[in-house]
Amino acid sequence: MFGGGKKKDVKDADIDPGVEKMMEYVKMQKMSARLPPQSEVVEALSQFFNHKYKSRQQIEDTQAELAAKSLQYCLETVTPDPTDEAKRVVPAKVLEKASRILRRLESPTASHVQLAYLVYHALDNVSATRRLPAAVTYVSCLALSGRVYEARQFVLGLQGQGNAAAPNAVEEGPQNDESVDEAAFPTTPLSPSVLWPEVIRGFARKDSESELLETVDMARHHVSDAMPQMPTHMLDFYLRKDDRDKVRFWFAEYWRTSGEYIEEKQTFSNMVKHQRPNMVGRVLRWCLQHDQIDFGHDVVKQVLAETPSKGIWDAVFVWAAGTGKGADEIDRMFTVMESANKKIADPEEWNTPDIATINALVEYATSKNDPYLAERFIAIGKARDIQPDANTYVLQMKYRLKISDVDGALIAYKGLQSMDVSSNEDVPTVNELIVALCKSSRHDFDTIMNVAADLSDRKARFEPATATALALLHLNRDEVHDVTDLMNTHAFHYSAAERETIRRDLVAYCLDPKTPLSRVWDAYNVLTDIFDEMAREERTQIMLVFFRRERPDVSVNIFNSMRDHYREDTIPTIDTYVAAFLATAKLRDLDSMEVIHNQLKLDYNIDANTYLLNALMIGYSACGNPRRALTFWDDIVASKEGPTYNSIHIALRACEKAPFGDLRAEKIWAKLRSMNIDLDQALWSSYIAALAGNGNTEKAISTLEEAESKNELEVDAYVVGSLFNGCSGQVPQADVESWCKEKFPQLWEELEKGGVDEDENGMRTLRIDRTVTP
Secondary structure, three states, rough: OOOOOOOOOOOOOOOOHHHHHHHHHHHHHHOOOOOOOOOHHHHHHHHHHHHHHHHHOOOOOHHHHHHHHHHHHHHOOOOOOOOHHHHHOOOOOHHHHHHHHOOOOOOOOOOHHHHHHHHHHHOOOOOHHHHHHHHHHHHHHHHOHHHHHHHHHHHHHHHHHHOOOOOOOOOOOOOOOOOHHHHHOOOOOOOOHHHHHHHHHHHHHOOOOOHHHHHHHHHHHHOOOOOOOOOHHHHHHHHHHHOOOHHHHHHHHHHHHHHHHHHHHHOHHHHHHHHHHHHHHHHHHHOOOOOOOOHHHHHHHHHHOHHHHHHHHHHHHHHHHHHHHHHHHHHHHHHHHHHHHHHHHOHHHHOOOOOOOOOHHHHHHOOOOOHHHHHHHHHHHHOOOOOHHHHHHHHHHHHHOOOOHHHHHHHHHHOOOOOOOOOOHHHHHHHHHHHHHHHHOOHHHHHHHHHHHHHHHHHOOOHHHHHHHHHHHHHOOHHHHHHHHHHHHHHHHHHHHHHHHHHHHHHHHHHHHOOHHHHHHHHHHHHHHOOOOHHHHHHHHHHHHHHHHOOHHHHHHHHHHHOOOOOOOOOOOOOHHHHHHHHHHHHHHHHHHHHHHHHEEEEEEOOOHHHHHHHHHHHHHOOHHHHHHHHHHHHHHOOOOOOOOOHHHHHHHHHHHOHHHHHHHHHHHHHHHHOOOOOHHHHHHHHHHHHOOOHHHHHHHHHHHHHOOOOOOOOOOOHHHHHHHHOOHHHOOOOHHHHHHHHHHHHHHHHHOOEEOOOOOOOEEOOOOOOOOO
């Protein structure tokens, strides 16, 4: 439709194994068509969960929705013996993998919750040992998605049933927070000691202290075992509530209980040991943010009273920087830490500053927008022969991008190239760099693509903002095949919200009047190919762009593609048809009008109402076929809904242009008067213009004068202007002008001041707004 030349081959969409079959099932279900065999959907689920488990990738919400619907379909089959692994619909091992994958989620959504429930439900008849991870996953998903009461009720229900099957299915829900450590699942029967902490964590994310304390009391009543994670959740809550006394109390409780676990080398000891420095750092940062310096000093004394770990020392150094100590003073504190090693018998446990220490300080300086201090810490590290690692360069990139120093960030990026980045900790910041380069006018295309190619070669994640920036860059270079390759590679691995972000930006690009039409068309094709979920409203907006820019053929093509779509939220509605008819009317394009009208005739989803018929009248009148427009007036009059005031205006405008329309207008007017319809100024204007439109100027003037004499009408500029604009030729216009100058000179002067347009045939149009809407 635009452009030409040979099309380049594009990459196939990069879709996770099994997803395509699940998409096929969901599509067939929506269309009420023949569904694929359950065995194929089971195989697709197995492929999908095995792939996600092996690659340690999260399940996006779009994928979770597909998997939940597919699993529900598979579970509809009742097996003769569900305890027999060979006869199960979905193998238990696959379901266990699904449960473990869902535990990696940071922000479970409604779809994740539903999938977690179905996985748990599918494992109803296996041993409690194998059901436990699925139960905890489901409770965690409920709690982290904000549905804490349902999580609590679920756990209470399990206990009330003596660890039997769960209560009825609970519906989906929203989103939130941390992943669950897989090591936290001992192989024991369904024990409340591992379920209640998840519920407490969920309530700790809420604002209600009373509800949290009530839940803690419930947990203590039902659980005889210790719950080592509870002080962590309580401390989390009070750190957010800014309650100084409660933070003091729960930090002391956390420090005591975590110390006991480490000392006794219990199940959670290694996990607690790794969490401790992070929690100390959080509490000290809270003290800095809330001016609780005395409490912060007490925390430092408490944690240094024991033999602190290296991570604790790092948190203390950041605290020192936050309380105003300079880089040189902190350098001397490094020496103090090293001297403390004399008290430690085992040299392997000695603490010395390393690059993690420097990076923690650099990160703090960056958070304070102090790049000079960050560079001083790096220099101190080098003086101690502590060389920068990948994270150091990432932090340099971050603070340079923060101050819009893109060149400085590029220099740091080049330093990063010699580092080991196999853990991909640099990926988010490199994404930020690509976006900044795309927005910068100082960097050439090759520089941008070299950075992007590095991520691509590593098969690293492109953030939605990165994908959008690169897509727009390619579109502005007319490289639509590169856009398609880019989106096929990444778009199917995004969540629904992330896909919406990209889609919204591409739609905005299409709607920008500065975007050339050929590029709008390219972007539209990318949207329909990759983002099939694009909403009806967005498609309609793009359709109207081509109408406004006088390419109705393309608009009709877009409309037809909506008409052919299988999804109800995409196919045209009455509003879509009305928008198309009104846009066609502005262009006066009868061919497009008739094509879309023909589609309407075949559309069994649409029941024509007055609003739609009004739009048809407007369209056909504007496209030079007012006689046909009046047939819709007849339909309106005969309908149960009947005409509106807008309908009357539109019909009279059609009479204005139709052959012998004055006679039709008189009939309409007589009918209105006989029905005692309130005939306001605007209706009188439309009627008088309809009389003048067929050359019956004398009748129009005499009708106006008679109405004025009977106080049925107050002659104003709009009435006179409508009469003048409705005239069918230059001579009638001259007659109206002479009459008005003689009888209403001030009104004519007012109209002339408003402006007059003249066409190539000498017909004049006064600048008054006579537009009508459906």
